[in-house]
Amino acid sequence: MAIGTGKTYKVPIGPVHVGLKEPITAWLDVDGERIINATIRPGAIHRGIEFMARERNPIQVIYLAERICGICSFAHIECFVRAVEDAAGISVPKRAQYIRTIVLELERVHSHILWAGVACYTFGYDSAFHLGMILREKVMDVLEALTGNRVNYGTGTIGGVRRDITPKVEKVIRDMINFYKNEFELFYNVATDDPVTLARMRNVGVLSSEDAVKYCAVGPTARGSGHRIDLRWSQPYEAYGDLDIMPVVPQDHTGEVYGDVYDRFLVRVLEVYQSLEIIEKCLDGLPEGELMWEPNLPKLLNYLKKAEGTGISSIEAPRGDDTHVVRLTGAEENVTWWKVRAPTYANAVSWPLMFKDNELADAPLVINSVDPCISCMERMLVTERKTGSKQIVTKKELLNRCREKTRKVMGA
Amino acid sequence: MTCRPEYVKESSDPQEVVACIEERFGEDVQDLELRDYKGGKANAVQYRVLWLTVKLERFLELVSIFEEFDFPHFQVISGNDEGDTVVLNYHFALFNSAGKSKRLNVTVSVRVPKDDPVMPSLWEWIPGIEYSEREMREMLGVDFDGLPNKGLVFLPEDWNEDVKPWRRDETGPSEKDVRELS
Numbered sequence: 001m002a003i004g005t006g007k008t009y010k011v012p013i014g015p016v017h018v019g020l021k022e023p024i025t026a027w028l029d030v031d032g033e034r035i036i037n038a039t040i041r042p043g044a045i046h047r048g049i050e051f052m053a054r055e056r057n058p059i060q061v062i063y064l065a066e067r068i069c070g071i072c073s074f075a076h077i078e079c080f081v082r083a084v085e086d087a088a089g090i091s092v093p094k095r096a097q098y099i100r101t102i103v104l105e106l107e108r109v110h111s112h113i114l115w116a117g118v119a120c121y122t123f124g125y126d127s128a129f130h131l132g133m134i135l136r137e138k139v140m141d142v143l144e145a146l147t148g149n150r151v152n153y154g155t156g157t158i159g160g161v162r163r164d165i166t167p168k169v170e171k172v173i174r175d176m177i178n179f180y181k182n183e184f185e186l187f188y189n190v191a192t193d194d195p196v197t198l199a200r201m202r203n204v205g206v207l208s209s210e211d212a213v214k215y216c217a218v219g220p221t222a223r224g225s226g227h228r229i230d231l232r233w234s235q236p237y238e239a240y241g242d243l244d245i246m247p248v249v250p251q252d253h254t255g256e257v258y259g260d261v262y263d264r265f266l267v268r269v270l271e272v273y274q275s276l277e278i279i280e281k282c283l284d285g286l287p288e289g290e291l292m293w294e295p296n297l298p299k300l301l302n303y304l305k306k307a308e309g310t311g312i313s314s315i316e317a318p319r320g321d322d323t324h325v326v327r328l329t330g331a332e333e334n335v336t337w338w339k340v341r342a343p344t345y346a347n348a349v350s351w352p353l354m355f356k357d358n359e360l361a362d363a364p365l366v367i368n369s370v371d372p373c374i375s376c377m378e379r380m381l382v383t384e385r386k387t388g389s390k391q392i393v394t395k396k397e398l399l400n401r402c403r404e405k406t407r408k409v410m411g412a
Numbered sequence: 413m414t415c416r417p418e419y420v421k422e423s424s425d426p427q428e429v430v431a432c433i434e435e436r437f438g439e440d441v442q443d444l445e446l447r448d449y450k451g452g453k454a455n456a457v458q459y460r461v462l463w464l465t466v467k468l469e470r471f472l473e474l475v476s477i478f479e480e481f482d483f484p485h486f487q488v489i490s491g492n493d494e495g496d497t498v499v500l501n502y503h504f505a506l507f508n509s510a511g512k513s514k515r516l517n518v519t520v521s522v523r524v525p526k527d528d529p530v531m532p533s534l535w536e537w538i539p540g541i542e543y544s545e546r547e548m549r550e551m552l553g554v555d556f557d558g559l560p561n562k563g564l565v566f567l568p569e570d571w572n573e574d575v576k577p578w579r580r581d582e583t584g585p586s587e588k589d590v591r592e593l594s
C-alpha cells in the first residue's frame with residue numbers, strides 16, 4: 001500500500017465479529033496508512049425485532065426489548081416500558097422510580113468500566129484492561145445480588161419494578177460504592193495520566209462540536225465534543241429530577257475540548273464517579289411504598305388491551321439517547337408498532353467524520369470510541385481495486401499493528 | 413399570544429412554541445397536544461412533549477421554524493402503514509442543552525399518500541437523518557427527494573426490494589418471507 005501513488009484501497013472492517021454488540025461494516029478508503037474516506041453499512045444482523053413485536057403483547061415485548069443489547073439491556077426495557085406507560089397513562093410508584101434509577105446507574109458503571117478497559121486493550125495497554133475487568137466484577141456481583149442475573153436482569157415491568165432493594169442488597173450496593181471510591185482512582189490515574197494513553201488517544205478520531213450537533217451525535221460521543229447534552233439533566237425522568245446532575249464535558253476538567261478519543265474516554269471515566277454519587281443519593285432518599293402500579297398481571301394485561309395511544313420515551317443509556325416509540329390500539333392485545341432508536345444508530349452516522357485522516361492502525365480505536373463493539377476485530381479483507389487481489393488481515397495482525405504503533409510512538 | 417421567535421430562543425418555553433406554530437399554521441397543523449411528564453418524590457412536572465400532525469405541503473416550512481428557535485436535534489422517524497397513507501412520525505428534540513428540564517421532544521406526524529409516496533429529504537440540512545430516511549425507504553417504501561445515498565441500511569444485500577417489511581398491504585411480507593423459529 002504505497003503512499004502517494006494516488007491509489008486508494010478499500011478496507012472493510014466487519015461485518016460480523018464475535019464480540020460486536022451491534023454488527024456493522026466500515027469500508028475504509030486508504031492511501032497508504034491514511035484513511036481518506038469511510039462508508040458505514042449496518043444491517044448484518046438485523047433481527048426484525050420491531051416486526052416481531054407486532055405479534056406480541058406489551059409484557060412479552062419487555063423480554064424482547066431486553067435482548068436488543070446485552071450490555072444496556074435494562075436501558076432498553078426501561079425505555080420501552082416508559083413508552084408504554086406514556087401511551088396507556090400509567091404512573092409509576094416513587095420507590096420503583098428510584099430503584100429503576102439505581103439499576104440504570106449500576107448498568108452505566110459496568111458498561112463504562114468495560115468500555116474503558118477494552119479501549120486500553122485495543123492499543124496494547126493490557127495491564128489497564130485487566131485492572132478494569134477486575135474492577136468491573138464488583139458491579140456485576142451487585143447486579144446479580146439485586147436481580148439474580150449478571151445480564152438481562154428481568155427487573156423492569158410496565159408500571160414498576162419486579163425486584164426490591166432489601167436492607168441486605170442495600171448493604172451490598174453501599175459496599176460497592178466504598179470499594180469503587182477507594183479502588184477506581186487507581187484505574188483513573190493509570191488510564192488518564194499515562195503518556196501512552198495520551199499519545200494514542202489525543203487528536204485521534206476527532207469529531208468537532210459543530211459536527212456533533214449537525215450529525216445528531218448523542219451521549220458520551222457528543223459530550224466528548226464539548227456538547228452539553230444529557231437527558232438526565234435536560235429531560236429528567238424517574239428520580240433524576242430530584243438529583244442534581246450536570247452533564248460531564250471535557251472542558252470542565254481539562255479546560256479544552258479536542259473532541260477526540262481521549263475526550264470521550266475521559267467523559268466515560270468521570271461518569272463512573274457521577275453514577276456512584278447518583279446511586280448513593282438514591283439509596284439515601286429511597287422512598288417507601290409499592291413496587292408496581294398493578295401487581296396482578298392478568299389485570300394489567302387487560303388494562304393494556306383496552307389502552308389506546310402513542311407513547312414516546314427517551315432516556316440517557318450508557319451510550320447516549322435511547323428512544324422508543326410505541327403504538328397501542330384499543331381492543332387489540334398486541335403492540336401495533338414499535339420503533340427503537342438505539343444510541344449507536346445515531347452515533348454511527350458521524351463515524352466517517354471521525355475516520356477521516358486517521359491511520360489504519362487507529363481504526364480499531366476510532367470504532368471503539370463510540371462504544372459500539374468490544375474490539376473483537378475478527379478479521380478484515382484488504383482488496384486492491386485495480387487488480388482485484390484480496391488479502392485477509394486477521395484480528396491478530398490488526399491488533400499487532402495497533403500495538404506496534406504504540407511502541408513506535410513511545411520510541412520503544 | 414403572538415409568535416416571538418427571539419423570545420422563544422431565550423425562554424425555551426413550550427407554550428410559546430405552540431403559540432408560534434398555531435399562529436403560522438392554523439388549520440394546517442392538527443392534533444396538537446402538549447403532554448406533561450411527572451416524576452420524582454413531589455410528582456412535579458419534569459418535562460413536556462409536543463405532538464402534532466402537519467400537512468405534507470407545509471412540512472419543510474414547519475421544520476424551518478424550529479430552526480428559528482434552536483437547531484432541531486433529530487432522533488428518529490417512526491412510521492406505520494394506515495391503509496391509503498403511510499404515516500411518518502419525525503421525532504425531534506429542541507433546546508437540548510438549554511438547561512435542566514428544558515428539552516422539548518417534538519413529534520411531527522405527516523401523512524404520505526401511498527400512490528405518490530415521496531417526502532422531501534432533510535439530509536442537506538440535518539445530515540444525521542440519513543439512516544432514518546433510508547430505513548423508512550426500505551421498510552415502508554417512502555422515497556426521499558434529495559437523499560443522495562438510497563442504499564439499503566438494515567436489510568441484507570440480496571433482499572427483494574419490492575417487499576416492504578413494514579407495509580400491511582400486498583407489498584408487505586408474505587407468509588413465505590416470515591420464518592417462525594418456534
